[in-house]
Amino acid sequence: MTSSEKQAANRRNAKRSTGPRTARGKARSKRNALKHGLSVSALDAFAAPEVRDLAARFAAEGFVAEALPLAEASHDLRRIREIRDALVSAVVAPRSPEGRRTSITNLGRLERYERRARSRLLASLRAIFLAYY
């Protein structure tokens, strides 16, 4: 059983554990709960600068109004393809049969996010098409 001195020491130590203090530590810990980030907007997540750059490229091509949603959906689809590449690698050369099963299950889960992202991409393309014709 823990002694009262030990309990007091634990409480004192716990009071000092108030999370990361440096900017780097805070930047790292704020992504602790992030699993894949596919269910949130890429603009709210860590990829915002990348998406804004891509939107600027689309805007330069003339798609000003729909540049941001188009960039967001394109960026999400690219990330999904990257994740799928990693999952397929884990299926082709699995560390264990269980690992292969998990990777195939995750491929199935990824498909849901892909469907949503593609739906957004097609909606943006349709909006651009209707805007110009």
Next chain:
Amino acid sequence: MTQSTNPLHLSGREQSTEAAATKSPSKSVSNPARDRKVTVPAIIRELYSAPTLYPGDDPALFERLLEELAHALAPADLIQWLLVADLRAVILDERRYRKILDMIMSPKETNGATVYNFQNYSSEVEKLDYLIERCRKTKTGILSRLDAMKTVSSSLHRATEIEDVELTEAAE
């Protein structure tokens, strides 16, 4: 609606490919079989970079498939290029899922006995079947979207041409 203000600028593949070649650095791919060049917009190349290769994958397939699709579907603007590039990605995904399925289903010789992997992966086989089916549906969806866009844009172009001819005749 005028051609000069429309960024889509649908006036044939040749024109769009020339415009893309002068506007941004793009890579030309030659097709010896047809001896025609397809210029893929640079932004498409950036968005759809080559996937990881696995044993048995053809490294040239990624480029060749886009080239073949571009020849067959003749994307005339960036919207259509995005659809064609997405179609290629879905085709390649379906091929991958089929390969994985084949890998799981193929029997293996262990100590003189034939072992069928799929007995251990029955639920995964179902999932892969579903993914293949989704790919097929997505392909159909993209193709019908592309077809609809082409039909509408060509009708509108024809209407614009008729209008131009009528206006010219009226002015004369």
